[in-house]
Amino acid sequence: MKGPGKILIALYGAVSGMKDVLVQGIQIAREEKCWIIVVGIVPPYEGDLSLVGVKDPVNVLGSGGQKMVEEIKDIARAEKALIKTRLEEGEIDEKIIEIAEEERCSLIVMGGSKTNWFEKTFGKNVVESVINHAPCPLLVVGA
Numbered sequence: 001m002k003g004p005g006k007i008l009i010a011l012y013g014a015v016s017g018m019k020d021v022l023v024q025g026i027q028i029a030r031e032e033k034c035w036i037i038v039v040g041i042v043p044p045y046e047g048d049l050s051l052v053g054v055k056d057p058v059n060v061l062g063s064g065g066q067k068m069v070e071e072i073k074d075i076a077r078a079e080k081a082l083i084k085t086r087l088e089e090g091e092i093d094e095k096i097i098e099i100a101e102e103e104r105c106s107l108i109v110m111g112g113s114k115t116n117w118f119e120k121t122f123g124k125n126v127v128e129s130v131i132n133h134a135p136c137p138l139l140v141v142g143a
Contacts, residue, residue, distance in 0.1 A: 005105070007034045007037070009039070010092075012043075024109060025141075072085055093133070097135070106137075
């Protein structure tokens with residue numbers, strides 16, 4: 001990479017399972033002297049929480065996202081890294097691509113795991129979608 005670029009570290013799901021992705025991205029950013037943008041992505045909620053007695057669904061769903069951001073910041077503090085955090089809601093692959101374009105990132109770091117035949121056949125493969133549409137190189141860390 002030439003000069004101080006930006007590395008987008010995309011986390012989705014449980015942050016505890018994505019710690020290796022975050023640490024790996026921070027190490028690369030240090031070596032390359034890049035800015036670090038960490039985005040936590042939560043999938044869109046399409047249900048009706050009023051059926052189970054939740055009066056303020058935005059607050060309930062938002063608190064999980066805030067917990068995610070705090071966990072990300074705790075890991076970054078432990079690694080002595082200065083990061084910019086974002087919390088987004090939406091389709092995971094679309095949000096990663098959108099943010100990478102918006103922030104003009106020079107690299108995307110994200111986690112990937114092996115999928116079974118059922119997921120390959122019927123599921124949406126986030127990593128594959130990002131690979132096919134990303135505006136910059138992608139590093140997939142085994143999670």
